[in-house]
Amino acid sequence: MDTTPGRIWGMKSKHPGRWPGDGDKMFEAKPPPTMSPPAGRPDSPTNHSDMHRSSGRRLAWKTWEVWMTWQAAARAGLAIGVLTVWLGLAACSEPPVPALTVGMNTWVGYDPLVLARDRQLIDTQQVKVVDLSSSSETLRHFRNGLLDAAALTLDEALRLTDEGFDLRVVAVLDTSTGADVVLANPAVQSLAQLHGAGIAVEGTTVGALMLERLLQAAGLERTDVNVVNMEATLHLSALRSGHVSAAVSYEPVAGLLRAAGYKDIFDSRLTPGDIVDVLVVRASTLQERPAQVDALLAGWQRGLQALQERPEAAARLLAPGVELSPEDYLATLQKLTFYSTEQSLELLSGAPPALGQDASRLVTTLQTMGLIKAAPDWRRLLAPEPARRLKETSE
Template identity: 40%
Template sequence: MERARASSTRSSRFLRLLQLALLACVGLLAGCGPHYTPPLMVGTNTWIGYEPLYLARSLGYHDRLPLRLVELGSTTQAMDALRVGKLDLAGVTLDEALTLVQEGLPLRIIWVMNVSAGADAIIARPGIRRLADLRGQRIGVEQTAVGAYMLQAALEQAGMQASDVSVVPLPLDEHLSAWHGRRVDAVVTFDPVRQTLLNEGGVTVFDSRALPGEIVDVLVARDEALQCCARRIAQLLDGQRRALAYLAEHRDDALARMAQRPGVASADMAAALNGMVLPNATGNRALLDGASPGLVRTAQQLAQTMHQHGLLARIPDTTGLVDARFVREMQP
């Protein structure tokens, strides 16, 4: 009887040990299995100036990098997605970045994507040849800071006020349909829509050449992304550096690749790029790094102008606006 009880006790102890061993094995297997890393969510609208990001993807520079490029219909959508945390990074204009910072969104500028030099414009119908001819006309404009800034600058140059024209709120993805449907007489827009309208007979009555250095597109990152994913962000920006180098060295092939996604001709892509400056790693270092970064000075001046015109409720603190660590450590 004692031997039977002892045997039973040993059996129970063995079963418990076996269960513990099995649980440990399951834990080890789970730990050794594939680890899911959420992709870095990077959003842009259809602006041609963001195309090098997609060129990098086309060239395989994002391979094996947990990353998803998200194309949105408008900058408004990109800003909203940033606000609620659906995007980690996004391409926005400098004035839009200032708007988000004023709202209290914790973000930093990590790369200057482009500086517009004619690619943002007000395109009018044939017969409207100068800004003064816009008086009483319907002008479509996206309800963003850059749209309002462009329109206000144009009206001031012509000695007009917003009340002298009929402002039609128009999301970017409706610019072409509104033009074709004759719902507007002019539109504040940018490439590739700008080039399409010019090809259809539209007339440029104002463009970003009148605002040198003021219409700047930047890549911003939320603070959470900078804290958790700095290595992946560095890899993304290295892909941008390599894509710009490829564009400089193999322009024809790069233009052909870049033209595919927006569905435009290579010649139109080339014309669009001629209306902007695409700073490379060296250019970005000059703009973002140093004791007094050039972009921060531009942002301060722009914030004052926006505040004076009622586009900002207050002038935001631009002290920590830029995070230059990525361009500082990047090879030329």
Template identity: 40%
Template structure:
């Protein structure tokens, strides 16, 4: 069969109309969008989203989970646009917001119930003994908030200890070599240091509901990539059920990404709460959203500790739409 020039031209114009959707954006014929880039450290509370990716519960065209050695690098990557979304604690999210980063909180990954701790070398058994000691802290991340809250309990100001800025991936070596007298750290480092003889002085269990890990996204990403974010949130909840039902399979599948074997993963899960969709809706949604007051109280405490500067707009930061749709 032969085609004349006129027929070819008509077929070409028809194909343009199909792609354009009679004047709409050329969505179907555009190059595929890059996957959402989510970044997080090795905290076990982020295991469900990593498991969702590893198990194929979400398409790799929609989401890519990037592993970072510490929270400071996650914060930096969010600021410079290397990632679109991040797993962060509430205090880290507030610090970002105060630095004029337009962000939204769309999911609660977990609530720490003893997994975040202050540990000390043998011979230091109480918080008031930390006065004048060297304390290793990931200063831009949760560590600074936790040490501040702990010292408040014994009426010590933050400047009563020598803060040694230290990323998570150096915690164990610094503790073993005597570079610090104490550390603000979390699972899985917590368990390994306790096995090595460290003593636990303080944990997130003593400030219930304050150490919360959330999914933070850029405001423009929420607006333009809502379908991909919805898929990620739904996959998280599906993988959460799989993780709780069979931690052994999850530990085997995730392998070195979490630095946790089955025993360690089970222990870590015993120290955190993983809220399901209903609890997420309670925490994020409505006028009486559970996290709304936490944000107000936490921002006030961070300012008093010198951890937060600048104007902070909390209204609209919590977004429940995605968890409500699950």
């Protein structure tokens, strides 16, 4: 064993004469009492005095060896004790809980979460807000287990449930009253002129739903048009190339199409109650990490409050992120109706729940379109508890 001051088992200490990492004086490595090893034993003692001195030296040497052995054992025992305690604490300590990851696409209706994140109105230790390019990407991430929660339209949530995903709707965020829109080439003057035309639509349930309502309003069948499935970010290039004549879109992408000269021909004001935004979490996340779900709802509410109290300031901050001018951003907000915590709780509650009753037409349409097989179990799907806790803490 290396007995150099400040070194224990080859580890160097910043404080010579102490155990590594220990500042407590009780662990100082004190040298043995002044006792130099005796000189070598004489070969041939000449008298009894020499013999007594030689015996004394042998005794001194033996005593010194015993002292050093005791010191080594004491040090080794202390080190083993410290190591044992450290290993015990390491085994008992719980691994850190990861933040809840919530995903959303670039939709103005989800911007209270962006505002909460950017203005530090949400607990970032508990919740991580992730921006995604489209609702299709959000659904992919959720299906692949990369998200614990997501901001979705209600029809998308119903489709995930029908696919077998065990999720819970914990908040009703807003409803679209004109923010979802179909734009077309200026040459299209009436809905009937879409007969035989190409229509771009994102491969999501809300895209399919808007297309269905458009065709119903135009008196057309799906076979009367050429449906081209593509993500919303590709709609502008498809319109410019003439590959399609119209596109099912939403803000802020719709704003880019308008700026390029394409005109609104149909919007969600004509389909009240069809397009509702909700916040969903995995059932396992709600059960295992309810505090994080509560932090998510509290962050949303603070972001919404900041947006509604100072909309112009929020528009200046958020509009560049969705490629809109502050004026166009404020105009888009007018096409959305946001729900308070109390209103959301009311929609999630009841027997049967109010949201389930309001969405009965939507469910029937999705079943007719073959997008879901059966109506959902609303009492299982809706989870009002987090909203109820948020309401109680804010009173």
